[in-house]
Amino acid sequence: MARRHPVRDRRRGAGVKEAVFEGATVIGAGAAGLAVAHALVKAGVAVQIIEKEDVLGEPWRRRHKHLHLNSHRDLSTLPGVAYPEGTPAFPSKHAVIRHLKEFTDTHRLPVEAGVAVDEIMFNGDHWAVQTNTGFRLTRHVVVATGRDRQPYIPEWKGTMEFTGRIIHSADFGDAKDYVGKKVLVVGAGNSGFDALNHLAGVNATRIWLSARTAPAILPKRIGKIAVHRLSPIIARLPLWLADAVITGLQRIAFGDLRRLGMAVPSSGGVSRLASENIAIATDDGAVHAIKNGKIIVLPTVREFTRDSVILADGSSVYPDVVIAATGYRPGLEHLVGKLGVLDGRGVPLFNSGMTDPKLPGLWFTGMRPNIRGCFANARIQAHAIAAKIRKLGPQPRS
Structure with missing residues (x-):
């Protein structure tokens, strides 16, 4: 009973x-x-x-x-x-x-x-x-x-005074809404690259990317091969070897991104996935847009003013919309x-x-x-x- x-x-x-x-x-x-x-x-x-x-x-x-x-x-x-x-x-x-x-x-x-x-x-x-x-x-x-x-947005200094829009990437909406806009995407993880992939296909006035940490990035496809099909094999490898495979695939797909402002991650993509829950970003056009100058990579965000975002190096940008691709809880x-x-x-x-x-x-x-x-x-x-x-x-x- x-x-x-x-x-x-x-x-x-x-x-x-x-x-x-x-x-x-x-x-x-x-x-x-x-x-x-x-x-x-x-x-x-x-x-x-x-x-x-x-x-x-x-x-x-x-x-x-x-x-x-x-x-x-x-x-x-x-x-x-x-x-x-x-x-x-x-x-x-x-x-x-x-x-x-x-x-x-x-x-x-x-x-x-x-x-x-x-x-x-x-x-x-x-x-x-x-x-x-x-x-x-x-x-x-x-x-x-x-x-x-729960979508997470950091408590940046000055956001209450900022007259532009600040939204989380979960509320991205329709890519067409960003035509003619100056857009700053903060965060280069999976959700950040998701937003950038869509923005790369519309005529935004300016697109910037600010990232606190260097991302591990993989393309959706290499040739005709969907990269995710390799995931069961990679998942069985020791962390050090899995990290090396991800780094190698990224280099084969994109070349050296350091000259474009994309720093080398301090640890491997699979290690960060396991220890910090940071997903590997998926590219579907954003990296090409970075290479051709449509997307500009910037330093990290320091604070907001009424009409600008001040970056870690003291420079400023003036976005209409800030997309916080800063993760979830x-x-x-x-x-x-x-x-x-x-x-x-x-x-x-x-x-x-x-x-x-x-x-x-x-x-x-x-x-x-x-x-x-x-x-x-x-x-x-x-x-x-x-x-x-x-x-x-x-x-x-x-």
Whole structure:
């Protein structure tokens, strides 16, 4: 008989599910959440999936209209479902949304939409998940809310006085909106190059790139070969060798970029991916635009004035729009911040099949980038978590 626990949501007076759910509650119905739910079902573990959005794939719907995966179609699927014939090699966000829906429908995954989680608490031998519909008691919690829930913009000095627009790259919008504009992109990571790739194809008056750190960059293709197809091989290499391969591919594709102001990274692309969660940038026209002078590489941003951005060397530029391609945060502090499981950047200290012995039953997936891409990584981590939970078996009751 399931354990009872007298938990009440006094703030809302909401109903309470008092019986402990002797399975796994998956929080988030994106690729990582759906993949782990499917793996758990196959492993014989009962699953409930809760999703704060009212529509599946809503975070993808909110992203800009030009968004495509940088991972290849054949390496970006969830188990048992393929993209329709004719899907481009690098699927659009609309293709991804359809894929998520087809996967959910095919495997009849029990997604409860419109259920937002306020906090996750440990009650000794099970978990209490506080939601907008009340408490849920569960043996296992898998947090799959994504590593890019909250767009991050640094608190640069003077931004409140700046009369131009400052937006995050997540709100890039339509590339045509930048025709005739002077645009400064801050950040040369994956999202920065995504913006630059689109800007390179429109007639902006001026495009600048300011980067705090030198990026590792790979082209989408070398000749007819989609570079991402090499990712399963690179992922199996020792870090030093994987770094050397990425550096070599970058040099073959682009030559020496130092003369254009693109410094050599202090560490290899795969090492930075593993240690700092900095994704390798994907080029689809931006490097050519840098080489022909359409995009000008600048020093780092120091501060803003009413009509300018002052750079680290004291020079200034006068953009109409500043696109902050400065990354995302998982935004997990309100969920698990009291549990001591986050590092200084708000990233979980453990991921995939790892867990904290003091907090049995708490799992995270999809919280760190991987060279294989988010879909392939979701599958790998799903199997790891499902195997660990299945091995634990039913929990003893006192």
